[in-house]
Amino acid sequence: MALNLWLRCETKEFEHRSALTPTTAKQLIDSGRFSVTVERDPQRIFDDEEFERVGCKLVEHNSWPSAPLSSPIIGLKELPPNDTSPLPHTHIMFAHCYKQQGGWVDVISRWEAGQPTGMLYDLEFLQDEKGRRVAAFGYHAGFAGAAVGLLALAKQVSSEGEKERLGEIKPYPNEGELIKFVKGQMAVIEKQLGRKPRALVIGALGRCGRGAVDFFKAAGFEDDNIAKWDMAETAKGGPFQEILDADVFVNCIYLTSKIPSFISPESIAAAGDKRQLRVVVDVSCDTTNPNNPIPIYSINTTFDKPTVDVDGITAGPPMTVVSIDHLPTLLPREASEAFSTDLLPSLLTLPEAIAERQPRQGKPVPAADVGDGPERVWKQSEELFWRVLAQAQAEKKQ
Numbered sequence: 403m404a405l406n407l408w409l410r411c412e413t414k415e416f417e418h419r420s421a422l423t424p425t426t427a428k429q430l431i432d433s434g435r436f437s438v439t440v441e442r443d444p445q446r447i448f449d450d451e452e453f454e455r456v457g458c459k460l461v462e463h464n465s466w467p468s469a470p471l472s473s474p475i476i477g478l479k480e481l482p483p484n485d486t487s488p489l490p491h492t493h494i495m496f497a498h499c500y501k502q503q504g505g506w507v508d509v510i511s512r513w514e515a516g517q518p519t520g521m522l523y524d525l526e527f528l529q530d531e532k533g534r535r536v537a538a539f540g541y542h543a544g545f546a547g548a549a550v551g552l553l554a555l556a557k558q559v560s561s562e563g564e565k566e567r568l569g570e571i572k573p574y575p576n577e578g579e580l581i582k583f584v585k586g587q588m589a590v591i592e593k594q595l596g597r598k599p600r601a602l603v604i605g606a607l608g609r610c611g612r613g614a615v616d617f618f619k620a621a622g623f624e625d626d627n628i629a630k631w632d633m634a635e636t637a638k639g640g641p642f643q644e645i646l647d648a649d650v651f652v653n654c655i656y657l658t659s660k661i662p663s664f665i666s667p668e669s670i671a672a673a674g675d676k677r678q679l680r681v682v683v684d685v686s687c688d689t690t691n692p693n694n695p696i697p698i699y700s701i702n703t704t705f706d707k708p709t710v711d712v713d714g715i716t717a718g719p720p721m722t723v724v725s726i727d728h729l730p731t732l733l734p735r736e737a738s739e740a741f742s743t744d745l746l747p748s749l750l751t752l753p754e755a756i757a758e759r760q761p762r763q764g765k766p767v768p769a770a771d772v773g774d775g776p777e778r779v780w781k782q783s784e785e786l787f788w789r790v791l792a793q794a795q796a797e798k799k800q
């Protein structure tokens with residue numbers, strides 16, 4: 403029997419992306435192994451009818467809690483906050499609770515309460531046999547992050563006393579429109595600075611970093627004005643003067659452990675009025691991670707208020723941080739297509755994974771049992787779920 407995959411709506415404000423697109427939903431249905439249910443969602447970049455036309459069944463907005471337990475629920479971002487109800491379904495999503503982010507114990511505990519049927523396959527941790535993520539939004543996050551950084555810079559430098567801040571930004575229908583608009587703002591930046599701007603990207607060899615570098619190039623930066631740093635350049639340990647000498651700094655690293663800060667309130671103060679840096683785009687957004695190497699801000703910013711001022715600046719120009727954690731939604735259609743297409747081969751193995759999991763529902767799968775069958779990607783994710791759940795249980799006992 404076909405597995406019914408249920409595409410839930412996104413409830414996070416300004417989130418227009420979708421885990422499935424009409425293209426990938428059609429491919430799932432055409433495989434003969436899936437039926438696809440889609441919640442109506444006015445926020446999604448794709449019209450409901452686009453899904454209906456390829457054979458999906460449309461259902462009410464936010465109706466997944468009453469979906470059959472046999473239907474895996476696929477979505478992208480977090481579920482609405484302040485809800486502690488049990489989660490007895492299989493959820494495929496970014497739950498943001500595996501790196502001990504703020505509130506992680508409460509988040510994963512909802513699946514604990516949803517046992518024996520509840521399962522979280524976290525999209526950030528679905529990996530192939532070489533340990534590479536099967537699908538990620540990184541490229542478009544870096545691409546959009548660099549764009550927002552330049553828009554923020556243009557607004558700041560062109561206002562009296564650099565007092566004004568970038569206002570609400572809306573998604574662009576396509577990359578071309580975004581590049582065209584930012585190129586116009588580049589002229590403003592160059593005029594105000596009296597020279598061409600410089601950017602520094604850390605994590606430049608990764609997905610987000612490549613996107614950021616590509617955007618700077620598309621916006622007209624000369625290659626020499628884009629410093630591209632990765633592990634080799636940060637090995638000496640921060641804080642780094644080079645960051646303070648750039649106009650825009652984009653952090654794109656994948657943080658795995660405590661590292662010296664890249665920039666700090668002390669390094670900013672020491673630079674005094676010699677600091678060029680005006681905008682930091684923290685694409686990595688490890689805002690609540692205790693090891694965040696950019697400890698100069700404490701909130702995530704949003705598309706309606708994209709920047710937050712760095713406190714305690716007493717010399718040099720004002721400085722702002724962009725810490726939007728869903729940057730690819732600036733280009734929702736292209737970002738969704740790229741992500742969903744990368745996820746598709748793994749989704750096609752989901753029916754085997756669900757069937758295989760059935761007999762051991764509610765019981766952890768030991769790492770040694772992950773194996774290398776086609777459904778391995780899911781089984782490894784299941785093993786990780788149980789491991790993090792055990793950590794959360796230990797945390798609750800402390």
Ligand SMILES: NC(=O)c1ccc[n+]([C@@H]2O[C@H](COP(=O)([O-])OP(=O)(O)OC[C@H]3O[C@@H](n4cnc5c(N)ncnc54)[C@H](O)[C@@H]3O)[C@@H](O)[C@H]2O)c1
Binds near residue numbers: 657
């Ligand atoms: N803000 C958003 O909207 C958004 C969207 C997608 C991803 N992200 C986040 O962006 C981060 C990067 O994701 P990715 O897919 O590009 O990862 P990735 O693994 O493709 O790339 C990370 C890069 O960082 C480098 N790196 C790691 N530690 C470093 C260090 N100490 N110094 C210098 N370089 C270092 C790695 O060598 C690698 O090249 C992740 O934390 C991810 O969650 C944010």
